[in-house]
Amino acid sequence: xxxxxxxxxxxxxxxxxxxxxxxxxxxxxxxxxxxxxxxxxxxxxxxxxxxxxxxxxxxxxxxxxxxxxxxxxxxxxxxxxxxxxxxxxxxxxxxxxxxxxxxxxxxxxxxxxxxxxxxxxxxxxxxxxxxxxxxxxxxxxxxxxxxxxxxxxxxxxxxxxxxxxxxxxxxxxxxxxxxxxxxxxxxxxxxxxxxxxxxxxxxxxxxxxxxxxxxxxxxxxxxxxxxxxxxxxxxxxxxxxxxxxxxxxxxxxxxxxxxxxxxxxxxxxxxxxxxxxxxxxxxxxxxxxxxxxxxxxxxxxxxxxxxxxxxxxxxxxxxxx
Amino acid sequence: xxxxxxxxxxxxxxxxxxxxxxxxxxxxxxxxxxxxxxxxxxxxxxxxxxxxxxxxxxxxxxxxxxxxxxxxxxxxxxxxxxxxxxxxxxxxxxxxxxxxxxxxxxxxxxxxxxxxxxxxxxxxxxxxxxxxxxxxxxxxxxxxxxxxxxxxxxxxxxxxxxxxxxxxxxxxxxxxxxxxxxxxxxxxxxxxxxxxxxxxxxxxxxxxxxxxxxxxxxxxxxxxxxxxxxxxxxxxxxxxxxxxxxxxxxxxxxxxxxxxxxxxxxxxxxxxxxxxxxxxxxxxxxxxxxxxxxxxxxxxxxxxxxxxxxxxxxxxxxxxx
Numbered sequence: 005x006x007x008x009x010x011x012x013x014x015x016x017x018x019x020x021x022x023x024x025x026x027x028x029x030x031x032x033x034x035x036x037x038x039x040x041x042x043x044x045x046x047x048x049x050x051x052x053x054x055x056x057x058x059x060x061x062x063x064x065x066x067x068x069x070x071x072x073x074x075x076x077x078x079x080x081x082x083x084x085x086x087x088x089x090x091x092x093x094x095x096x097x098x099x100x101x102x103x104x105x106x107x108x109x110x111x112x113x114x115x116x117x118x119x120x121x122x123x124x125x126x127x128x129x130x131x132x133x134x135x136x137x138x139x140x141x142x143x144x145x146x147x148x149x150x151x152x153x154x155x156x157x158x159x160x161x162x163x164x165x166x167x168x169x170x171x172x173x174x175x176x177x178x179x180x181x182x183x184x185x186x187x188x189x190x191x192x193x194x195x196x197x198x199x200x201x202x203x204x205x206x207x208x209x210x211x212x213x214x215x216x217x218x219x220x221x222x223x224x225x226x227x228x229x230x231x232x233x234x235x236x237x238x239x240x241x242x243x244x245x246x247x248x249x250x251x252x253x254x255x256x257x258x259x260x261x262x263x264x265x266x267x268x269x270x271x272x273x274x275x276x277x278x279x280x281x282x283x284x285x286x287x288x289x290x291x292x293x294x295x296x297x298x299x300x301x302x303x304x305x306x307x308x309x310x311x312x313x314x315x316x317x318x319x320x321x322x323x324x325x
Numbered sequence: 326x327x328x329x330x331x332x333x334x335x336x337x338x339x340x341x342x343x344x345x346x347x348x349x350x351x352x353x354x355x356x357x358x359x360x361x362x363x364x365x366x367x368x369x370x371x372x373x374x375x376x377x378x379x380x381x382x383x384x385x386x387x388x389x390x391x392x393x394x395x396x397x398x399x400x401x402x403x404x405x406x407x408x409x410x411x412x413x414x415x416x417x418x419x420x421x422x423x424x425x426x427x428x429x430x431x432x433x434x435x436x437x438x439x440x441x442x443x444x445x446x447x448x449x450x451x452x453x454x455x456x457x458x459x460x461x462x463x464x465x466x467x468x469x470x471x472x473x474x475x476x477x478x479x480x481x482x483x484x485x486x487x488x489x490x491x492x493x494x495x496x497x498x499x500x501x502x503x504x505x506x507x508x509x510x511x512x513x514x515x516x517x518x519x520x521x522x523x524x525x526x527x528x529x530x531x532x533x534x535x536x537x538x539x540x541x542x543x544x545x546x547x548x549x550x551x552x553x554x555x556x557x558x559x560x561x562x563x564x565x566x567x568x569x570x571x572x573x574x575x576x577x578x579x580x581x582x583x584x585x586x587x588x589x590x591x592x593x594x595x596x597x598x599x600x601x602x603x604x605x606x607x608x609x610x611x612x613x614x615x616x617x618x619x620x621x622x623x624x625x626x627x628x629x630x631x632x633x634x635x636x637x638x639x640x641x642x643x644x645x646x
Contacts, residue, residue, distance in 0.1 A: 102571075113459055139461070140460070141538040217453070217455070226571065227549060246455055250429065252573060252576040255548060255577070255580075262585075
């Protein structure tokens with residue numbers, strides 16, 4: 005189905021929200037029922053936080069930020085609390101947001117002490133004259149704002165520490181591994197369409213376990229990890245960041261719709277299973293278009309995901325169907 | 326003229342190289358003839374460095390890197406030696422490269438001690454498993470390589486110091502200003518097509534005078550400041566970085582060609598005078614497509630620029646015609 009551009013008055017109560025908590029080797033075999041239940045609960049809480057705002061007529065950017073914030077605050081996901089450890093035993097977090105209304109954007113990378121990196125990214129978008137701030141300078145900017153800070157221990161969990169210990173001595177700079185050392189792309193994200201027709205996207209990550217050298221993936225990069233444009237779509241990526249950067253993945257979906265006439269589904273599939281897969285990458289996307297059509301494609305074994313629509317449709321899912 | 330996709334055997338000796346040294350308020354009135362001559366000489370040297378490689382059958386990425394390196398080594402341009410000062414009186418440089426052959430890419434931001442940031446970006450592309458490294462971590466990576474380092478004083482010039490002094494107390498975080506305090510986008514870049522049909526792009530900058538908070542513009546961002554894809558085009562941006570980031574400017578040109586059937590000229594004009602101008606931004610691009618067609622559009626008063634082709638055509642220009 006083609007879902008593009010035209011928004012009718014009959015859509016004035018239409019909203020949609022899609023979230024993800026990362027894609028990767030997430031299989032029934034590798035997951036206890038308790039753990040799966042915990043993930044489902046957390047995803048549900050994030051979805052509700054965003055949906056309640058949309059129901060009240062709040063802006064898409066508010067809903068996307070709220071949903072991501074809940075996942076940052078959960079230690080289950082690799083973002084905010086529960087972020088993976090760097091090689092040096094620290095946390096370096098990246099986040100970005102984009103408001104499709106005016107294509108405004110904010111992004112931060114290498115954040116160590118801000119409780120919710122997604123809120124810092126939003127502040128960069130709305131309160132600074134810039135789009136992208138990194139490292140110590142971004143931290144310095146955060147201290148000029150009324151934002152919650154947190155000590156390094158806040159972000160740390162025993163599970164993530166054990167992950168680092170297992171792989172640090174291998175010398176590999178690796179992705180966020182599951183307990184079985186299979187690959188998993190630890191990112192959280194949300195995309196939303198609000199009742200005024202605005203689109204927005206937000207993405208946040210702790211990066212990859214044992215990372216060195218100030219590595220930044222696609223999550224901090226507008227066009228790769230996050231993109232939103234009213235009348236087209238909003239996209240949040242989760243996957244092997246280096247491939248998403250080279251593919252300019254999130255904007256590629258929008259470009260295929262704008263210039264190539266693809267539907268949201270077609271565009272997502274073409275970028276994920278075409279462009280990214282051909283380069284050797286994998287992962288997933290969540291996306292919503294201006295009519296409220298949604299897509300949650302992934303080519304890994306699972307992706308923590310969920311959506312809620314003004315039609316009452318709602319779903320939380322983890323595995324491939 | 327449509328210049329797309331099809332490469333014929335008759336093109337086996339075809340190459341093209343385009344360079345820029347930044348766009349902005351560059352007018353005859355504001356420029357002494359000595360200074361103009363110095364710029365023309367530096368651009369000519371950069372063009373020759375890249376063209377000699379292309380003539381010998383070297384790769385596009387070698388030519389683009391070589392041309393940018395010459396401009397980084399010249400204190401006339403805001404990149405490498407001659408980089409502008411941050412608010413704290415330091416230099417924080419960004420650079421990125423992309424090889425259209427395989428869409429491989431490397432990018433660095435917040436670099437303080439590497440003589441040629443473009444060479445570090447290339448090393449990230451070719452020698453690391455990553456695409457994007459920032460800040461101290463990127464510096465740490467650079468120390469593992471056989472790359473030339475330089476002390477802070479190497480990058481500093483009296484001219485740039487005076488620029489900082491003039492605006493630091495205003496509290497404004499500003500673009501690289503000319504002596505008349507008009508805006509000027511200090512970036513250098515090169516795009517190349519080699520005789521094997523490969524496209525490549527490279528971009529480097531010292532950022533904006535008096536910048537704070539680890540601000541990064543489009544230069545370090547694949548898809549915004551730099552993009553290359555064999556069979557399509559190679560692009561290097563120079564302009565108001567925040568707008569180029571939000572527009573995903575460099576990749577937008579490629580997407581318009583790939584999905585929208587535009588020629589290189591049409592795509593550049595649409596992004597610069599359409600998307601970016603509509604948001605309130607300005608600047609320029611240099612670009613080359615897979616047939617050797619080139620474009621050097623800008624909507625500022627001037628842009629330091631030049632090109633050389635296998636046909637013998639060659640030009641250095643500064644002002645609007």
